[in-house]
Amino acid sequence: MSIISVENLSKQYHIGTKLPYRTFRETLMNVITSPAKWFKSNGLRENNTIWALKDVSFEVKQGEVLGIIGHNGAGKTTLLKILSRVTEPTEGEVRIRGRVGSLLEVGTGFHPELTGRENIFLNGAILGMRKEEIKRKFDEIVAFAEIEKFLDTPVKRYSSGMYVRLAFAVAAHLDPEILIVDEVLAVGDAQFQKKCLGKMGDVGKEGRTVLFVSHNMTALKSLCNRAIWIDKGHIINDGESEAVVANYLHETAKVVIEQNWDDNNNAPGNEKVRLLKARLAPDNKGMDSIITVETPLNVEFVFRNFLPEASLNYSMHLYTMDGICVLNSGSPVFTAKREKIKGICRIPANFLNAETYRVKIMMVQDASVPLYDHNDALIFDVNDIEREGNWYGKWAGVVRPKLDWQVETDNNNAEKS
Ligand SMILES: Nc1ncnc2c1ncn2[C@@H]1O[C@H](COP(=O)(O)OP(=O)(O)OP(=O)(O)O)[C@@H](O)[C@H]1O
Ligand SMILES: [Mg+2]
Structure with a gap:
């Protein structure tokens, strides 16, 4: 039975409307000094739009751990944002039967002025949990995020690593029926990433549904049984993760120098x-x-x-x-x-x-x-060189440094042994 059902989903964005960071005074000065230029570069032109997603349809069954792959700008985050109700689709329909816990961008869902403790309760409440339920999960969340000492500090003072740890812990532990995780994990250190991948695996094993976007094909293959490959807003492959990843790597292994x-x-x-x-x-x-x-x-x-x-x-x-x-x-x-x-x-x-x-x-x-x-x-x-000797296979190892070797043969004893 489908827990998520997506039908002919499309999302259109206006581009060129995101302004570079400027103070109000500078913007004003620009308009005054060169109004024509300003309106040309910042005016919202009607046809200046892109389809971040176009006609996307798929179903996710309860308990499925689904990986989503694709190049930069393919539409992965846009899809997760729509499923998490952070943004509205332009066309199409999404049906979700269950509570969604999502980790999209560092800080979404957190209130900067509130402390770590307050944010945990706030997020629980947003997920529709009772105070008692949240209390029961509270220690687990704090321990997972490793933020005991900073529980009563406003999260705006957190480092980005602490932020992500808490955000992930909240999303994963507050019993969502569907866990949605974007690549933000890349911000954490390697050890924490491993912990998160382990936790997502556990959530999947408990029969809950996980949607996971990553550029790490090894992690994705080990975690997900199914994968969707999105390219320029379209689904171009949907199937067993091993096969979809292999297709993706094969198709995209074009040299870009x-x-x-x-x-x-x-x-x-x-x-x-x-x-x-x-x-x-x-x-x-x-x-x-x-x-x-x-x-x-x-x-x-x-x-x-x-x-x-x-x-x-x-x-x-x-x-x-x-x-x-x-x-x-x-x-x-x-x-x-x-x-x-x-x-x-x-x-x-x-x-x-x-x-x-x-x-x-x-x-x-x-x-x-x-x-x-x-x-x-x-x-x-990087290509191999023509080598002397008899070994023509690929050298083992992630790197292949030329290290200094010292070799001494014990010539005097060679005869005796
Ligand atoms: N708020 C926005 N306004 C305008 N364009 C946007 C907005 N958000 C995303 N886009 C555009 O929509 C397209 C899809 O973006 P999206 O962030 O979904 O890609 P992605 O697959 O998550 O990429 P990445 O791997 O870099 O995270 C891109 O062309 C992007 O520039
Ligand atoms: Mg993204």
């Missing part, structure tokens, strides 16, 4: 930062353009910062196609005005293995608050 976006409101990002360029420049000194395990790589990003003056740093994640994180490298923190910022990270030769890699780039504020992250900014292949 450069992407450019116009410097306008539509470049990927938000009102704080936008990504303008991502480029992979192999440093192979005029040799042919094939990247091998011996090619040093320069990974280049250009962002535009819209914050007045901010302390920022880059954080780059490198993943294998299976979603295993090979490394996370952060740039030093720098101060940026409203300007373009270029960051180049150098990956040395003889470090990566022969694999296909995906690059995620993130802009972080104050060394702790993620402002925007972009999956698959780059996708590239």
Whole structure:
């Protein structure tokens, strides 16, 4: 029996209406100094719309653990927002039979001025639980979130990690019949991510329904028996998760070594930062353009910062196609005005293995608050080299560094033994 039923669901957004961060005075000055330009760039044009979801239909049975995959901007979060009633569909119908606990974006559902304790009760009440019921779950939530010491601190003072931990604990423990989790887990540390995945597995085993969006294919395959692949607002594959993930990886393993976006409101990002360029420049000194395990790589990003003056740093994640994180490298923190910022990270030769890699780039504020992250900014292949010797198989290991070896043979004793 279906617990969720989605029929011909579509969602249309107006684009170009999300303004970069500006003070009122600046906006006013812009209108006064160049009114024509201002109205042109910010006017809500009728045809300036996109369909984030178009004609999406599917059913979810009770107890199913459903994974949702797709590229950046595919419509995954939009779908979860509609199912969680955070936003309304433009067309179509959604029927849900059960209480929904959802974790969409850091902080949705929390009141910043209220303490952790008060927010737990508030969320329980919103889910329709009685005070007694919430009290029974309270200790479990606090223990899971590891926020005992900060229970009576307003959540606006929490770090983003604490926020996510509490938000997940609340969503997962307040007995929702349907648990909806977007990729926000990426904010927590690896240990907490594991704990969350374990908890979602438990929720699934208890016969409750879980919808889970992730770019981590390994986690998704192990957690979900079924997956839906969304692309440009359409479902293009729905079935057993192993098969859907395999299709997805196969179809999307296209090498992307450069992407450019116009410097306008539509470049990927938000009102704080936008990504303008991502480029992979192999440093192979005029040799042919094939990247091998011996090619040093320069990974280049250009962002535009819209914050007045901010302390920022880059954080780059490198993943294998299976979603295993090979490394996370952060740039030093720098101060940026409203300007373009270029960051180049150098990956040395003889470090990566022969694999296909995906690059995620993130802009972080104050060394702790993620402002925007972009999956698959780059996708590239590292090839094997022609090797001497007899072994032609792939080398084992996530990385393949050339390490220093010292070998000593005990020549004097060789005869005796
Ligand atoms: N509030 C909004 N106003 C205008 N456009 C929006 C809004 N929210 C989302 N969009 C657009 O709708 C499309 C789908 O976005 P959505 O956030 O659902 O993608 P996603 O699959 O969750 O991507 P990601 O993997 O990056 O999280 C994108 O083109 C996005 O820019
Ligand atoms: Mg999303």
